[in-house]
Amino acid sequence: MAKADEDKEERETPSRREVAKRYLDLWDRNMSLIARHGPPIPTDDRPER
């Protein structure tokens, strides 16, 4: 069971790291766009009453 967990962890780590990479790339592009065009208009996602 422990071995299976380890294997699962190994399989998942690169994918999580890949998500982190994509997120950080997006973060950088977001900073660049904000410097150019200004902060985004907030989107309110609260459910309607």
Add this chain to the structure above:
Amino acid sequence: MARRSRPTTDQSADAAPHRIGKPTPLIQHLSTALAAVQHATLAAPLATERRFPWHSDLRAEAQALPEKPLPPEVAAEGVSRLSELMRGIEAWQRHPYRRPADTAAEIWSDGASRLLDFGSRDGAPVLIVPSLINRAYILDLLPGRSLVEDLSNAGYAPLLMDWGTPGAEERDFGLDDYLQQRLRPALAIARALARGPVPVIGYCMGGTLATALAARAAKDVSALVTIGTPWDFTHRVWASAALTQVWGQQQGMQARAVLAGLGHSFGAIPSDVFQTLFASLDPGLAFRKFRRFAKLEPADPDAILFTALEDWLNDGPPVPTQAATEILVDWHICNDTCAGRWEALGDTVDPSAITCPTLAFCAAQDRIAPPGSTTALPRSIAGAQIVRPDAGHVGMIVGRNRRAHVVDPLLAFLARVAND
């Protein structure tokens, strides 16, 4: 007793002396990168939510992330990127490239300024005016990335104004002093060599100065070319507009006071002030570009270009306080150029008075002189042509597509003017 060599922990021991402590402003580049990683890590759990403040261009892409980014993974990747940034900076500091000494003939000088002749004796003179806040050699950066080389190869005699480092003679110079005492004589020499009026090419704010020549010394100028030349300073990227809002109260009174204080302390406005302002236009740029550089081999042509360009960016001269105040306050904050209040060479500079053929390069990706700012000038000049390179402010001069987007249209324009 045997002498033991002292262990060194100095990472910059083999760095080029002119790169130590740079890129300017180093502390801002490093703290911005660190803050980006910290903030991104903290905000990671919210990244896929609708309320997350993604720019509209990115929202769909962010929401399509396969899962929420996890703070530990983001932190680990962020630390790895910070290490890459440091490796890139150190690789640049240690890079073996050194700019060779200028070989162009100096045909005139006054104070710190020199007029450099890059052409053959029988070539048609063209006067080139660079910005005051960066060195002239961006126009002759490397073989194959040199506007003066392109002009020389096409049979012209490019005469490049090199402002030099302002000394005692330029200490109190304003922009009109540069025009009256430096550009006017240089134009007279170019005219004498050409035995007639000459084309004037201005890069960045050198184009704004060249516009004053074309408007106020019209009989000596046969054509005007502006490259990334700002004119309407109400068109700014958001970061620059935000700064202007802070410093622009009461016709920039606070900014004038700060510049006067800096001038009093340093004798002129240090280049760091301009570099700090430029860095704010794209805060993540240094983080991005030095990480890219870290992956290049030193002999890679892209690494050599990067090093030469980064050296140039970090080699800006100080600017006399009066001239810097006119650039940052009268132009940038008060928009005197576009509002018809800028006085030079004895009167206000009115571009609608320019009658010579005019070509303006207004780059689509230019953050320093955005297209709205640069196109305002040719739009005020009857018959002026506008070319819109898909490049940035510096990319127009040294970028990959410079030949197709800038050099070829420029040479075609100069040939047309010569044949008219």
